Amino acid sequence: MKNRPPLALHIPTARFRPGDTPDFSYLQLPRAGEAKRPDVHCKASETRELSYGLVRVLDDNGNAVGAWDPKLEPETLRRSLRAMMLTRAFDERMFRMQRQGKTSFYLKCTGEEAVAVGQAFALNRDDMCFGTYRQQGLLIARDWPIVDMMNQIYSNTRDRLKGRQLSILYSARDAGFFTLSGNVGTQFPQAVGWAMASAYKRDRRIAAAWIGEGSSAEGDFHHGLIFAAVYRAPVILNLVNNQWAISSSQGVAGGEEATFASRAIGFGIPGIRVDGNDLLAVYAVTRWAADRARSNQGPTLIELFTYRVAPHSTSDDPSRYRPGDEGQHWPLGDPVDRLKTHLIGLGEWSDERHQQLAADLEETVRAANAEAQTYGILSEGPHHDPATMFEDVYKEMPWHLREQQAELARLRAQREEKP
Amino acid sequence: MKNRPPLALHIPTARFRPGDTPDFSYLQLPRAGEAKRPDVHCKASETRELSYGLVRVLDDNGNAVGAWDPKLEPETLRRSLRAMMLTRAFDERMFRMQRQGKTSFYLKCTGEEAVAVGQAFALNRDDMCFGTYRQQGLLIARDWPIVDMMNQIYSNTRDRLKGRQLSILYSARDAGFFTLSGNVGTQFPQAVGWAMASAYKRDRRIAAAWIGEGSSAEGDFHHGLIFAAVYRAPVILNLVNNQWAISSSQGVAGGEEATFASRAIGFGIPGIRVDGNDLLAVYAVTRWAADRARSNQGPTLIELFTYRVAPHSTSDDPSRYRPGDEGQHWPLGDPVDRLKTHLIGLGEWSDERHQQLAADLEETVRAANAEAQTYGILSEGPHHDPATMFEDVYKEMPWHLREQQAELARLRAQREEKP
Amino acid sequence: MATMNMVQALNSAMDVMLARDPDVVIFGEDIGFFGGVFRVTEGLQQRYGEQRVFDAPIAEGGLVGVAIGMGAYGLRPVVECQFADYIYPAFDQIVSEAARLRYRSGGEFNAPLTIRAPYGGGIFGGQTHSQSPEGLFTHVCGIKTVIPSTPYDAKGLLISAIEDDDPVLFFEPKRLYSGPFAGYHDRPVEPWAGQPASEVPIDHYRVPLGQASVVREGSDLTILAYGTMVHVALAAAREAEVDAEVIDLRTLWPLDIDPIVASVKKTGRCLIVHEATRTGGYGAELSALVQERCFHHLEAPIERVTGWDTPYPYAFEWDYFPGPHRVADAIRRALAS
Amino acid sequence: MATMNMVQALNSAMDVMLARDPDVVIFGEDIGFFGGVFRVTEGLQQRYGEQRVFDAPIAEGGLVGVAIGMGAYGLRPVVECQFADYIYPAFDQIVSEAARLRYRSGGEFNAPLTIRAPYGGGIFGGQTHSQSPEGLFTHVCGIKTVIPSTPYDAKGLLISAIEDDDPVLFFEPKRLYSGPFAGYHDRPVEPWAGQPASEVPIDHYRVPLGQASVVREGSDLTILAYGTMVHVALAAAREAEVDAEVIDLRTLWPLDIDPIVASVKKTGRCLIVHEATRTGGYGAELSALVQERCFHHLEAPIERVTGWDTPYPYAFEWDYFPGPHRVADAIRRALAS
């Protein structure tokens, strides 16, 4: 061992940078239908292979194949398709509104719609979702009024969050949607705590949490897994691997040498890797995990393997760090196209109906946006009364905040006087 | 799924509590020699089985068997035995000194001596160790003067830590021993950073970190694994599973459903579970990991499977939470006895020499303790000058600390005047 | 009524709340079967079962994160942080989450959790078993910070904290667990028994949050203190033989400002004492508030007597701890000017 | 000399240090190939290679923990925390480890790391992209806290921070990255170009830590400020048409106390401004220090103008931000009494 070379530091790098031609052939993608589907009551160890594989239901021709085919009703498939398309239309319009300066920030989930939508359909309406900023599809799939979402984005007079929270960081208790945090990862142990409480109360509702592959490096991810495993919490822990964390490739989060789903193995809980652009696969795996949780078998970690087609957010410029056409090369296609093809293959859908639906949704979003703007927009208002900014810091407003509230009122009055 | 029972919360419990008769037969312990020994340059995935198994070299008759036998020189074995026995004698005496009120706190590693000692012998003297409070064996195996350790325990005038640090939280840069923290877990990412720096500098030294199974629930453990895996840091990550974290069983840390070694799998690094009471196995596995790290193959997670025979610390009373005789039932025996038997089997040791050595070490510790006490003890002093408490907060003492130092001097002078 | 030390009083508060409210759950490191390293939860698991009182993994960030989720569901979790010195791994969950939940969700969600943590020195615990981090939390809006100084207050305040719908940090002066401590480390240890404040109702009662108590009326100067330092302040006043008014804040934030302002306007002098490090400590806020509100009544500079701006040095505990001698010295200085 | 905005000046500081000292390494989220979300590290990886400037996992606690280990080895790591709002997961590593290493090891180990983090509001970033957490760190002994207000100071202070052997928290006023900002959000944005402080040497130079600068001499009252608020204070003085002395602290701790005391003794009045929440903020310490040292010279109460004690409310940014109007109002009040 004497004449061994000195140590060297390994730095992970993205496979493709601007100027490169993306080539994803290095991904060994199992064929659709190949993955085994263990019983919901199986031992976690029986799922190990699933954390290295990839559950796929839709094959390249759009046929549903294999043990994981959830055999959904055409009507459910159409509703899922609609929710994905509405999410996309909503994203497009709101992105434009930000570009027009009507709000300061927006963030799309383009290409990842099957994640939130497929999972929302696999959960019960009253299961509690602890999402990230990229699961707007949960609200849309649960038919939450998009005008209400827009009101939050515009921080207008109808914004239930009273202008306090950055655009898109929704909160919708009645939709089983937990208040989003700007700090990534924190929701993971919180979801586990909610699930533990539900189990403690002998309730039947479960919790679901989402985290990005990049954010899974945070200690919160570990804390969530430990508590979920130790107390067998009825929770679904979802890790959305969309290949990018702003400009950092998934390798920087530890994805070079292992799948993220395999993180589950060391905790003795099932870890399943699923094609995140295949709504049927997403639904089936989520449903499996939900049934398992509801029957007191504890948590499941699901890695949703997808691709972030959108820029990170309106503040981002992906052309600085990845090839502009990388998304088109993504081998697992587009979730909307794939479900559309599947439905057409079933004879339950057509290009005409698809175009018609797209047009209808376009109009729905346009109308909602027009309505929302009548309640105000961030840049011009109207907003809630600034005096409300002192509310809800505590349940009852303490003296110091009452003083500060009065001080602000005095200063505003002053400003009115001499403009 | 309608008439499914409601959810219920699972609470892990220790298998045996005071009054129970411990029975460890539920542990399926592989036979010694059984475990395969993959090549040091193997892919991490080839080590998966090792993270569920248990590497054992010494069989029940004390013979070294199997591919993991490190084939150590008898002299090395005797030096290891001596280090373990000295560690134990040191612990016993210092524990008594605390009971006599000469210091406020002490903590033994009884039953776990093979961990620190076996690993110290497998590392190079200049590899940097980021230990916990239970690796005093590292210092002893590296022939660090025990008087110096006692000076720290007594916070006397020769205490290099100047009376600032709780007993046993040593720091010994020249022994490659990083300053111990009172906060569990923090050293894990630090060791990785040190190793990354060594690789960045094209050095040949590696780092090793230790953490208890209980503390592995901290986010720091996760951070350590992520950074180590992502940058292939030349570091050995050791998790000492001694079954207990104060009063909490390893199940509370997530050990019910999976081994701790298997936590490595999700990071794509080798995870090896080893009999922590078998010095030869500990040495062999550590050496394997060290060679791997030195040849730029990156980190290894080692689970050292052992039993905490000692109380957590002098502040603890284990009889409140576990059977008093649980330690005797531990199926993997005592590390000192096992190595002794092995050496005797080799014809390289005898009961007489063993007793003689025990007596010599007893005397060594007694003499060192006597010497250390001449430099002072915590309860009665002498200590360093209290004025030194303001040093080393910053490299240069800022004005506010100079003011506070003067203020203390004034107050102390005042007290002298009117006692 | 029963005679209780602070450990028993805290235990009784949780006992009462577990009995009254099925939504109260308690968890933390070693707090279940074992009853906690300071025995504060002793017997509770045996009485209320493992579903309601249980051991947790060693991950303070996880403890608080999980408690937030439970609170969002509708429970009232009480978590123990084994030592205040170990609360930092939970800092993000406390500051970014628990403290913000109600605000950022427009009132849809809140985190009615109580975080208990023994704090302060006096037991030779060294740097990492002696800290007083309250000043890091009083700067954070959305949380309440409470520190009792007697068994009676400890029980009444802890019950109020558990019943409160906002997150409460409840720091317990560990040196006061078994007896009042005025800083005379060289004198025999006093037990709580015999002290009026150790007479504690067995049943439910509240000491409201946000109310200070004037523990000694006086006219020469006002001393603001909390936790262990309340006892030190009283002793120092005796040593200095002055007629001090001593106010026990009990709740650090939201602060009970009126009695403080009234007292300083009366005495014209103010001394602030805490064990935490001086710079940026809670004493600075108290000093600023008093100065802003009593400026024209002040006859001498407001003084702070605090821990030095160093880690808590193990062997020099009694040179570090701001004992009665140091406080008395400051009292004399305040009265001299 | 070159004309630089603050982003370019900070970039130049790291460029210079990477060139001078092979032990300097820089890492953080998105700071490598991409050059950082605020472009502060732009081009550095291309110039110095991936071994020295690289992207890191999203784990602030890991970032700092790893940097501590590198520092202990002998490197000088510079880590970027993408926003100061996200520094809390690293709180334990900063407070319990980086700040304690030298002390607890008797000087054997130290953590010569620099943590850069953009802080403050003014860019409609909402609750979690606008925070000013400096007051949480000025309470912690063992770390230094630095905040520049101009490109010239930014480069000189960052170089001093990187060369310093103690851990330094370096908060960058993100609203000042591209131009000076006096709080007039409704006026056209000014660039740095043209400002004297945007003339920055291309090479190595230091602005020493621990030295404040009197950016405006005056006799009516003393205004203590740092970061963005320095520019607001100057504008407010103009608005109020008073002859204010404005001191830019530059290093919050260890504080340069002498010029502050000298100034307040001269003016007899003191106003403290910061964007951070008021209660327990760094302004409280400044108020306490000034009051303790200038008591007999004070002609009016020391005032604090700060962010309100609420999270930074997205839509109400300009009602929250303590702009020149609010500061001028406080100046008048201070001079009236």
Ligand SMILES: Cc1ncc(C[n+]2csc(CCOP(=O)(O)OP(=O)(O)O)c2C)c(N)n1
């Ligand atoms: C604690 C914390 N650190 C850093 C950030 C800044 N940040 C916001 S999103 C993001 C990338 C997250 O990537 P990923 O988790 O993969 O989610 P994705 O955006 O891909 O959906 C970062 C670094 C943050 N919001 N919170």
Ligand SMILES: Cc1ncc(C[n+]2csc(CCOP(=O)(O)OP(=O)(O)O)c2C)c(N)n1
């Ligand atoms: C951050 C932090 N939390 C809690 C503690 C209190 N504490 C000290 S040791 C210990 C148990 C650790 O058990 P384990 O990690 O298994 O190590 P062992 O004592 O068994 O060697 C605990 C909870 C601490 N020191 N630091």
Ligand SMILES: [Mg+2]
């Ligand atoms: Mg991502």
Ligand SMILES: [Mg+2]
């Ligand atoms: Mg243990």
